[in-house]
Amino acid sequence: MAPDTVSQANNPPALSLRWTRRVSLTWRILAVNIFAIAMLGGGLLYLDSYREQIIQERLDQERQSIWLLAHALERLDQPDRIAMMIAVSRRYASRVRLYDSTGTLQMDSFVLAPPTYALRDPANEPWQRHAARLLDQGFDGLVNAQRIDKYVERQPDQLQNWPEAVEARDTARTQARMRYAPDRTPMISAAIALPRGSGVLFTSYNARDITRIVRAERTNLALIVLTTALVSILFSLFLARTIVKPLRRLASAAVRVRLGRAREVVxxxxxxxxxxxxxxxxxxxxxxxxxxxxxxxxxxxxxxxxxxxxxxxxxxxxxxxxxxxxxxxxxxxxxxxxxxxxxxxxxxxxxxxxxxxxxxxxxxxTRFEPIDLGEMIENLLEVRRARGLNDDREIVFARPRRGVAVVMGEGTRLERVISNLLDNAVSFSPPGGLVRIEATQVRTDEQWRVLVRVIDEGPGVLPSEREEIFRRFHSARPEGEAFGQHSGLGLAIARTIIEGHHGTISADDRDDGEPGACFDISLPGIDPDGLPISPA
Known part of the structure; x- marks a missing residue:
């Protein structure tokens, strides 16, 4: 059975996926984009702080307004006080009440003139308003908003029934407070003790515009988030399709290759x-x-x-x-x-x-090391002469200066290549023939390479066979050689080794036009320190 294609050994820790490893790439892309939209959607929650800021500004504004009104009323006589309270009530759609020092209601703008606002009964409102209030309560629950008291008109209407009014009388400081009307809209109230201790002034109004502002901003932001989310999801699906679909095709083809059920898997x-x-x-x-x-x-x-x-x-x-x-x-x-x-x-x-x-x-x-081919070939020729492997053929080598023919490679393998080429040259050369070896530097494609040539005086290689001779078990042998003396693998092994060293090997005619073959080996050159040779 084929081994798994992914294991802990071949999956680097930096690329390993733990809790997401079983999640499809499509869902990962969607999750990343939706997370970004969710972060934007979190802005809906921050509308609570926006509302709190507006309410705080209204409370501060109401404190300043009631302070101005209290000092104005203190300087007016009774008729002018009544006129002032009615004018302020109409101008700011509020209710103005004045309590005496005992807490008894003395004047009420809603009694002196028609009321400027009316608290709405939720039971008489359409379902859309109920849904909006439920949505408001839901957002308050998400942000863990502070609990707000309900606004209820006290009966009998006395100072003691309004905590902010009692606190204003006792501390001689302006007090303001926010409550929720029955329809869950803000009720802003404020109280202040009159300068001469003659009573307490109390104002209240229904700030319905705060609810409208917050709901409008929330609706706009929700529409932006929904639109952005829709566009993001569509782009995520498009991105996932352009990535996941081709990856699945490639994975399917890779599985067919691994199973090997089809001869040719495209x-x-x-x-x-x-x-x-x-x-x-x-x-x-x-x-x-x-x-x-x-x-x-x-x-x-x-x-x-x-x-x-x-x-x-x-x-x-x-x-x-x-x-x-x-x-x-x-x-x-x-x-x-x-x-x-x-x-x-x-x-x-x-x-x-x-x-x-x-x-x-x-x-x-194999770990490659710098190899001086000149020194290696010279040592190889000494061994061949000592063992009598050249028969009566002569092998000459013009050794280049030290450091000229240095390549990165594995010495034993490269020595096997030269030995195979020399065996081939000796077997094809006539008795008393000459085999020459050359090693030098050549410049090709802006790079220095080391060229090794083995030249013999044999019959040469026909153009039609110059690739065939590098195939395994090629059977062309010199005339007169006993059958079975060679396996036909020497040149094939030589090409495999040279290509493993990022080089090339080929057969050609001799440059001087004389009979014989010339085998060229080209390898990337380096200097003695192991660095690539750069052109002068």
Missing amino acids: VPRLPSRGDEIGLLARSLSDMSLALRQKIDATEAFAADVSHELKNPLASLRSALEGLGSVKDEALRAQLFDIACSDVRRLDRLITDISEASRVDAQLTR
Whole structure:
């Protein structure tokens, strides 16, 4: 069973999601945008402080007004007092009452003249007003507003029935208070003791405009919040659609690739998108194609291995079966030699196959170090001469100065590449032939690269075969060589190693027009300190 594609090991802590890991990306986008709208909607709650500010201003205003009225009444005689109280009541839609020092009502503007306001009975109002009051109570509950007393006209109408009036008489200071009328609109009242202690002046009025102002602002803000929320949700859904839908298509294609139920799984590339989603789509598409090529190469390699192993095995089986039935000692010796040759061939095949199968994976885990190719090639040639691996061919190497041919790589692998190319050059070169090795710096595309060339005097490589020779188990061998002496994996392994070092390897004709092949290796160059070589 395939392993999970996400685990704690490959999911960095900085990117891990805990409580949101089971929440769809669509809902996350909506939640973020709605949260922002909710923060804006919180402004509805702050309307309570706006209302409190208005009420406080009205209370202060009422204290100043009643102070002015009290000092004006103190200087007027009885008829003028009555006229003044009626005028103030009409002008400010208020009720003005005057109590004597014993608390008895002396004058009342609602008795002296028609009332300027009337308290509304909620039972006689339409349902819309009831709904508005319920909404007001709901907002008061949300903000935990202070409890406000109800305004009720006292009977009998005496000073003692109004706490602010009693407090004003006892403290000789202006007092103001707010209560709720039966329809839950503010009632602003104020009281002040007359300057000469002749009584207490008490005013009240129904500030219905405060309720209208607050409700209008609340309605406007609610409409703004609702409109913003609607637009935000629509944009969030659009954003989620443009992100989530392609991601789901990519995830579905990735699952099909993982399951491997379809031979060719087409991962959408989304060419019209130039954002990160499009980049991800194209990266996944390229990855799936590379994976498919890897799988195909692995399957082809397995088939080639099976085919290559069958031949020596069949020959070995025939030789062993003949040994059991042949009595001629000369023929038995010949069959024994064949069996030994097949065993060596199998050993060579298995060794090269093992090397070819793991070299690519090992390169991805290898830590590259600065390698001086000049020094490495020189040491390799000394070993070959000591072991007699060059037959009667001569290998010459013009060693570059130290630090010229330095690359980042893995020394053993790069040495294997040069060794494979030298084996190939020696096997194709005629007896007494010359094999030359060159290593130098070349400048390509504003970058310095190290070029290594292996030049032989063999028959050369036909243009039609210059790519085929790098395929695994390529069977073209020099004339006169005994069958089975090479596995056909040397050049394939060399290309794998060079490409793992971000380089290239190719075959071409010699530059001087003479018969022979020239193998070019190009690798990124660095200086001895491990830094890329920059042009002078």
